[in-house]
Amino acid sequence: MGAVVERHEIEVFLALAEELHFRRTSERLGLAQGRVSQTIRKLEHRLGTPLFVRTSRRVALTDVGQQLRDDLAPAYRMVEEAVARAIASGKGITGMLRVGYSSPWVGDLVIRAADTFRSRYPDCAVHIQEVQLSDPYGPLRTGALHLQITEFPVLEPDLVTGPVIFSEPRALIVPARHPLARRDAVSVEDLADTVLVSMSGDIPQYWLDHHYPRTTPAGRPVEHGATATYWQEVPTLVASGKGVSPAALRASEYHVRPGIAFVPFHDAPPIEYGLLWPVAGETARVRAFVEVVRRVGRP
Known part of the structure; x- marks a missing residue:
């Protein structure tokens, strides 16, 4: 047997x-x-x-x-x-909806939206899971997820980008003893005097260039150093002196640890977060959840 x-x-x-x-x-x-x-x-x-x-x-x-x-x-x-x-009842918005999120503060929003969605559509179950930045669109393409909220930009021909739901100010994560840690704010130009810790994986180059630039707005080169497979590794790499890393300022509320400091940018554009789903996967369930997320708003 x-x-x-x-x-x-x-x-x-x-x-x-x-x-x-x-x-x-x-x-x-x-x-x-x-x-x-x-x-x-x-x-x-x-x-x-x-x-x-x-x-x-x-x-x-x-x-x-x-x-x-x-x-x-x-x-x-x-x-x-x-x-x-x-x-499910067999009619209306039913079945299983699988929703992904890319960071804890996005997860908070997705959970609130899912609670509202379930109260409106009790015959539709919602499954929520985190999406790793090292493979940001893989779960959507394999069918493991129906839609997700993630950092823009997204320029993929097989994926639909929905509305921007919210945006977050940027900060620079630096070692606690780094000279920039004593600043009230930093400039994007300061990146030319640092080494960036960035992400690795199946990530589009345009996305990496947007969040981890190779040059400053004035054209000065930005050195890249260590890379992380999972974002949770980034604060550890920064604390160990491997470099600095841009992030959402809100990350300081979720990833506090000894040895690092979050310094706001005074001139960097905010990080935009929006909805995303496969071109061939737009269903009544997806449209209904998109509408709920738009109403629930920012995390």
């Missing part, structure tokens, strides 16, 4: 296979981190093979884990939607 896999084990496995990080997986699922680890260990024991390679620095899928993810993910999404359709 083959191994029997519980639905909650599949959910935990697929979440960890996407996040490749136990803490983020526990936060996404609302489970204790120890519960996530225990579930994966039990699943690996039942299947008789490791699914993940764990070290002190990273989590990665084994070949078997990759195959299991590729086999399970589409089927699991079909099960989710089938259950949602069974619960």
Whole structure:
């Protein structure tokens, strides 16, 4: 007889296979981190093979884990939607809507919008998850998400950009002992005297150039140094003296840690956040959620 896999084990496995990080997986699922680890260990024991390679620095899928993810993910999404359709009334705005967000303050807005959306459309379930900046449009393109709120600009022919929902002032994250940390504000021209910590991954070059410029407005070159795969790594790199990094000023409310300071820009344009969905994926559910987000407003 083959191994029997519980639905909650599949959910935990697929979440960890996407996040490749136990803490983020526990936060996404609302489970204790120890519960996530225990579930994966039990699943690996039942299947008789490791699914993940764990070290002190990273989590990665084994070949078997990759195959299991590729086999399970589409089927699991079909099960989710089938259950949602069974619960729904069969008319109106029903089914499952999967919504992504790119940062904690955007997540706060999405959660508020989802609460309002559910009260208006009780037959439509809403699933919310964070989208990593290292692969900003991958979940939309694979069908894992129906829409998301993210940093603009977005210039992708297969994606629709909706309205800008809100904008945030920019700041520069600097080491606490850096000379710029003593300033009340900095200029974009100051970037020419620094080394930038930026992001790496499947990110369009136009997006990187917008948020992590190679030159200042006056044409002075800006040196680029270390890169991060996940944005949460950026404050650590800055604190260790690897460079400085632009960010939304609001990040100072969510990513406070010793060794860094957030200094506002006095001349940088704000970061705009807007809605995004696939060209082929505009449904009644998507349109209804877009309208709710526009009414709920900024985070």
